[in-house]
Amino acid sequence: MSGGAIISMKNRFNFGYFITEGFRSIFAHGLMSFAAVCMIVACLLIMGSFSLVAINAERMLSQAEDDNEFLAFIDETYTDAQIRQLQQQVAAVDNVASVNFVTREEAKENYLGDYEDEGLYANIPDEVFRDRLSIHVVDLEQFGQTVAAVEALPGVAGIRAMGELAQGFVTVRNVASAIALALVAILAAVSLFIISNTIRLATFARREEIAIMKMCGATNSFVRWPFAFEGLMLGLAGAVIAFFLQWGIYAAIYRAVVANGAIGMFPLLSFGAIWAPVLGVFLLAGALIGACGSGFAIRRFLQV
């Protein structure tokens, strides 16, 4: 009975067949496929938006950390030796990155340097300024504690610190990260559910075919691959759409910030600098959601 050909019985990975079947199934259940893609787009867009806020807040924070210093004014009665000793004590405080001693004369020069018309302030006597320590911190999240520790040292007559701005960046970053994480978890679950239902619908429509395939000796992976590809393609389609939408939204916000001259205060990253990792993460997340969704759906139909 082997006329016509000798049957090979190789487990060939029939990529073309799996892709074709996956595509056919997507269009056979167009509405559900559309809903699944929309959910993935929404999920990735929200995840992306909050992640971009968090990334920019983190960047501003690290810039603020680079610039950030506070000043500890030194007791007027302190001698040079006592000042050197105080400098060492401040350097030993936790979270202090560096300590520089600034004399009152240097402080006056710096002050005048900040103004274009130095003449207006040129006659201010040096005594108006005080000797000081300029202190940089390592981690802005511990800014408050560091200031308090330095202020408590004997010989520190006063402190000038701008902690609110730093704390603001920390808050924005933490809140954005937390919201992104929570929303991503919820939306990923919803996306998984919808993809899973889309694939389940496809498997239900093809249950007779699957039963025949199994009865004719199809392996589980042979049955599973077309559905895996279907989920994967839905996930990737959602990821690509979400990426372009994210690009449009981010570019619009960036242009608005630049147009308002606020780029100095909010130095946002341009999308050109971050598009590659954003696209990579979107594609990865889309593919993962799609593949997992189809994986959950197909399992029960393999019990033939």
Next chain:
Amino acid sequence: MIRLMDVFKEYDNGTKALKGINLRIDDGEFVFLVGPSGSGKSTIIKLLTAEVSATQGRVMVNGYNLNNIRQWQIPYMRRTLGVIFQDFRLIEKKTVRSNLEFVMRIIGASPREMRRRIPYVLDLVGLGDKADVYPNEMSGGEQQRVAIARALINNPQMIIADEPTGNLDPQRSLEIMTLLERINSMGTTMLVVTHEKELVNRFSKRVVAIQNGELASDERGGYYQYEKSV
């Protein structure tokens, strides 16, 4: 080859479908499996295709011991079988050729193999000119021929036909059974489950009768006789 050795099958709901069946079918045999509804015929088919497993006893199919077969081996065991159903179970939206390609693809056949094998098998079942026709454009007899072609296409060692003539008129039934006999004469083992008394008697093959889950009779050149004992 099939061997059932002291096989019992009890379903989860407590139904005792088989009670100590012993049966041996050698390569190349043609066997009718007969018996009233609920006698256990379908359970035997399910055991042989590994849809269910025996509660007790040994089941061997074409060299596979189904008592300790691993899950991943079941597809390979099934490739040694061709199964024909009463209701044909063809994919309506595929042409005859696509129905056969669909099954050949499962075992990894190349397009070249498909181009050579499909016309050969269609000619064998008398449907050489129907390759591009859809099943719903065909008569019941023709659809069953397609189902037979599908069962044959991967060159199995054995064909299991579950009521293959159940939906056909007497003339078509005779044609289908003659075709199965012809296929058997070419070396494929044939196990045919049927209720068709006239056909069984006409072909005078080995007849295995099952009743109440037990082997009622097993005769070579036998005839349909379980009615006599009912």
